[in-house]
Amino acid sequence: MSQLDKVDAQIVDSLQADGRLSNAKLSERLEMSEATCWRRHKRLEELGVIEGYQATLNRRQLGGNVLAFVQITCTQHSEAATAEFERIIQASSRVLSCHNTTGEADFLLQVIARDLDDYSRFVEKVLRQLPGVSSIRSNISLREMKATSHLPVGELLGLSGS
Template sequence: MDQLDKVDAKLVAHLQIDGRLSIAKLAERLSISEATCWRRHKRLEELGVIEGYQATLNRRALGGSVLAFVQITCTQHDEAATAEFERIIQASSRVLSCHNTTGEADFLLQVIARDLDDYSGFVEQVLRRLPGVSSIRSNLSLREVKATQQLPVEELSRM
């Protein structure tokens, strides 16, 4: 992104680590004035670089012990079937992410469940009822090696 300089990249990198940083603390860490920091912060929100703020939760502590990666292949690819598929997926709080992909599957989903019975119920009640689905392949996570939503801002801004 041409609109992101080194200070902006550092600003958003700090916010990714701690989204609760005050403008005063952020300005101090960036060695800029609070007014300048506030203006940059506001501009990054307006540009859509900063989309929002949220707490990072521990899924296991909340009872989400099963994490599944689900490959879905569809037989119907028309606009209406795809729109209905996407509407149902977007409405499901169990689906953490959904990507339209290249390769064998049309979609790759990340799904959370309490346990295997709960996941099985989700497959039966939601995924098998999706329009035009011909194949559902699940891969269950045995151990999470790395999970982050933090983007390599400074590396991307150099590209």
């Protein structure tokens, strides 16, 4: 996005690190007026660069002890089957992310569950009921070494030093 500059990247980086940062603190941190900071912040929201704000939760503290990466291969690729697949996946709160991918599998899902029994029930009641599914391959995370949604804004924008 050529319409974003180094200051925009600094605003986004600061808000990624602390989404509760007040405009006053943000403007102080970036050494700009509150009005200018507020206008830039609102512009980033209007452009869709900032989609929303949320708390980062510890899944294990909330009982999400199983994290599975699930590869799904489908035999049906019709518009209707794909739409139904997407509707079911969108409606499932257990599916944290779903990607249509290249390679052997058609979809890669990230699924959370309380334990292996809970995950097994999810596979039986949801994944095996998806239209056109021919294969479900699960990889259970044994140890999470890195998990973030923090984007390297400066690198993505081609800006050095941000």
